[in-house]
Amino acid sequence: MTAIERYLEENYDRFLAELFEFLSIPSVSAAPEHNADTRRCAEWLAAHINGIGIKAETHETAGHPIVYGEWNGAGADAPTVLFYGHYDVQPVDPLDLWTNPPFGPVIRDGNIYARGATDDKGQVFLHIKALEAHLKTTGSLPVNVKLLIEGEEEVGSNNLERFIAENTDTLLCDCVLISDTPIFAPGIPSLVYGLRGLCYMEVTVTGPNRDLHSGAFGGAVENPINALCAMIARLKDAYGRITIPGFYDDVRLLSPEEQAEFARLPFSQQNYNSGLNIPAEFGEFGYTTNERVWARPTLDVNGIYGGYTGEGAKTVLPSKASAKISMRLVPDQDNSDIARKFERYFRSIAPPTVTVNVTELHGANPVITPRESRGMNAATQALEYAYGKKPFHVREGGSIPVCLLFDTILHAPTVLMGFGLSDENAHSPDEHFLLDNFKKGMTATAMFYKLV
Ligand code: BES
Ligand code: ZN
Numbered sequence: 001m002t003a004i005e006r007y008l009e010e011n012y013d014r015f016l017a018e019l020f021e022f023l024s025i026p027s028v029s030a031a032p033e034h035n036a037d038t039r040r041c042a043e044w045l046a047a048h049i050n051g052i053g054i055k056a057e058t059h060e061t062a063g064h065p066i067v068y069g070e071w072n073g074a075g076a077d078a079p080t081v082l083f084y085g086h087y088d089v090q091p092v093d094p095l096d097l098w099t100n101p102p103f104g105p106v107i108r109d110g111n112i113y114a115r116g117a118t119d120d121k122g123q124v125f126l127h128i129k130a131l132e133a134h135l136k137t138t139g140s141l142p143v144n145v146k147l148l149i150e151g152e153e154e155v156g157s158n159n160l161e162r163f164i165a166e167n168t169d170t171l172l173c174d175c176v177l178i179s180d181t182p183i184f185a186p187g188i189p190s191l192v193y194g195l196r197g198l199c200y201m202e203v204t205v206t207g208p209n210r211d212l213h214s215g216a217f218g219g220a221v222e223n224p225i226n227a228l229c230a231m232i233a234r235l236k237d238a239y240g241r242i243t244i245p246g247f248y249d250d251v252r253l254l255s256p257e258e259q260a261e262f263a264r265l266p267f268s269q270q271n272y273n274s275g276l277n278i279p280a281e282f283g284e285f286g287y288t289t290n291e292r293v294w295a296r297p298t299l300d301v302n303g304i305y306g307g308y309t310g311e312g313a314k315t316v317l318p319s320k321a322s323a324k325i326s327m328r329l330v331p332d333q334d335n336s337d338i339a340r341k342f343e344r345y346f347r348s349i350a351p352p353t354v355t356v357n358v359t360e361l362h363g364a365n366p367v368i369t370p371r372e373s374r375g376m377n378a379a380t381q382a383l384e385y386a387y388g389k390k391p392f393h394v395r396e397g398g399s400i401p402v403c404l405l406f407d408t409i410l411h412a413p414t415v416l417m418g419f420g421l422s423d424e425n426a427h428s429p430d431e432h433f434l435l436d437n438f439k440k441g442m443t444a445t446a447m448f449y450k451l452v
Contacts, residue, residue, distance in 0.1 A: 004446050007133040012439070016112070018048070019125050019438075022087075023105040023114040029064055029088035029155045038064045038151050041087050045124075045149060052132040056147065061159035064088060064151030070170075071131075072144045079374070080144040081452060082173035082412065084402065085124035085180060086153030089116035090427045097429035110435050111424075117433035119426035123179040123419055124149055126438055130445035142450045146173060150402075153180075156200075156362030157401040164402070164409050175375035175452060176406040179441065181396050181418030184265060186434065189383040189444075191376065192416035194294065194395030195403060197329035197366035199338045200302075203346060204322040204357040205231070214317040222353035225306050225321040232323060234349050235299055240284040242299050242327070244345045247338065252331045254295045262290045265392060275423060294395035299327045324361070328397060335363030364401035367414075375415040378452035379444075383417065386444035417448065 001009075008015075027041035028034040042058045042065040049056035049069045056069025067087065072080075092102040092115050100106045105114035112122065127147075134141050148171065150160050164171060184190040207224040208217070237243055254262075269289060273281055283292040292298075306321030308314040327338060343358045350356045370376065371393060383391040396416075406414050419441035425431045 003137045004133045005443060007137050008129065008439070008442050008446065011129075011133075015125075015129050015442075016107075019112065019122065020105045022048075022121050022125055023112070023116055024103050026092075026103045027064075027088050027116070027151060028091050029152050030091055035064070038088060042067050042151055045087050049128060049147060052128060053135045054131065054145065054147065059163065061152075061163060063155075063159045066151065066160065066163055067147070067149040068170075069147040070145065071141055073140050074142065074144045078143050079174040079452060080146060080172070081375075081449065082146040082148060082171060082176045082406070082410070083127055084148045084150075084176060084178050084406070085127070086120045086150050087116075087124060088151040088154050089119070089121070090154050092429075094429060099430055102429075102431070107435070108432075111432040112435060112438070113430060113432045115431050117431050118182075118420040118424040119431065120153070120180045122433040122438055123441065126419065126441040127177075127179060127445050130442045130449065133442070133446050134449060143452055145449070146171060153400070153402070156364065158362065160402050161405055164405055168409060171410055173410060173412050175373065176410070176412050176414040177375065177379075177448070178400060178403070178414060178416050179418045179445070180400055180420075181398070181416050182420040182422045182424075183418065183437065184392055184394055186421060186436070187387065187389070188266065189387040189389060189391040190394045191379055191383070191391045192369075192396045192418065193371050193393055194331070194368045195366060195416070196294075196297070196397050196399055197333065197335050198326060198362070198364045198399040198401070199329060199335045199342065200324070200326040200361040200363065201339065201342055201346075202322060202324050202359050202361055203228070204320055205350070206320050206355045206357070207353065208317070208319055211319050212317040214315045217317050221317060222351060223317050224354055225318060227351055227354050228304070228306070228321040228323060230351075231346065231349050232301060232304075232325070235325075235346075240282070242297065244299075244338075244341050246341050247297070250332045250334065250337075251297060254291060258295070259291070261393065262288065262294070265290065265394070290394075293397035295330055297328055297330050297333060299325065301325050328399070329366050331366045331368050333366060335365050339363065362401070364399040365404045366399075367403045367407070369403070369407075369414045369416060373413040373415070375413055375452055378448050379415045379417045381451050382444040382447035385447050386440040417444070419444075 025041040058065040102115035307318035
């Protein structure tokens with residue numbers, strides 16, 4: 001055991017206590033009522049990073065603050081790693097489905113439960129502790145390190161592009177490291193080389209100028225909820241293919257090598273289904289589950305609202321109905337192009353009895369990161385050291401909006417070395433993070449900084 005590993009082990013209980021503090025701050029970026037908490041979280045984090053010996057500050061944006069820190073003690077000839085993560089979390093509703101309060105972390109069955117445990121506070125924190133272990137045992141770091149931890153990832157990273165564009169020289173680096181993805185399965189490490197993009201739309205269908213008595217008007221005036229449902233039903237065909245004209249134009253097909261690689265992964269469809277309690281899997285005809293999630297675009301209704309949803313019955317013909325509809329995109333689709341195609345088609349399928357409003361809420365482009373780079377080699381060895389197994393190469397279905405910018409603005413290759421698990425309830429009640437991955441993540445990360 002190295003001195004660094006001994007440090008990680010001896011200080012483990014303190015690390016957990018600190019992580020509890022971090023997880024207790026409700027930094028819900030989407031909720032204005034939590035703006036002060038989100039700011040407090042940024043300040044807590046910056047203070048914590050300063051405490052381990054890396055100079056860090058919060059930076060104002062038009063939205064939530066960015067935490068930025070750097071340590072340049074390795075000298076101009078040593079490589080520089082830019083670590084990116086996010087301290088903001090998703091909303092917690094439905095609150096009544098949480099076993100313990102989302103911002104009252106607890107440990108149960110080897111997991112830490114709290115909103116943000118796996119996405120992404122737990123993963124950010126393990127990096128800070130790996131850096132602390134280097135600094136406290138050797139007095140320095142093997143490489144120069146920049147830490148960029150934002151508070152708006154879960155709402156589309158709208159202000160980060162500007163920060164990166166305005167601070168390009170400050171952020172220049174040889175490699176970007178992100179831990180905001182899962183490993184393939186417990187004990188089976190993986191490196192992610194592809195993420196899907198996102199095009200998130202909100203639509204409103206308006207019928208009459210006010211809510212009406214459904215007896216007095218029903219049958220003679222279009223019901224906007226009925227119209228919206230009929231329109232949504234026309235967005236996909238019976239085979240699960242999206243019907244928006246031109247939607248698939250730029251979809252890059254999986255190479256035969258990737259298909260073969262994915263097919264070799266230890267995956268059980270039966271366990272997948274039973275873990276989710278679904279009677280059967282679903283998806284586009286002709287693709288496996290991993291292919292559907294990692295390499296095929298989708299369209300999902302995320303929420304639908306309108307009319308009367310309170311207790312009992314109310315006979316109303318509503319004036320409006322709305323839906324939030326998002327599309328996950330794959331290389332080489334472009335989120336602005338898809339937003340335009342969606343809007344054009346959605347308007348074209350509206351009946352003449354309603355008016356339609358379409359807005360784009362946020363977007364992210366899909367990415368493929370280099371599979372061969374100095375950073376990827378270091379990550380491969382670091383994961384093998386921590387898990388005793390060579391990592392698989394996989395893609396993932398989620399999105400990290402800023403990922404592409406590191407390539408286009410900083411021209412640095414990104415390494416997606418995450419330590420979560422897909423079934424840790426990110427974005428849903430009872431989010432948790434396996435402590436074994438928290439520990440192995442610290443070891444792997446400490447090793448990464450040494451090897452890169
Ligand atoms: N950690 C996720 C991204 C992720 C999820 C990667 C699953 C791989 C697998 C990230 O915090 C996230 O949830 N991103 C949002 C971005 C969106 C709000 C623009 C997402 O994917 O929904
Ligand atoms: Zn998330």
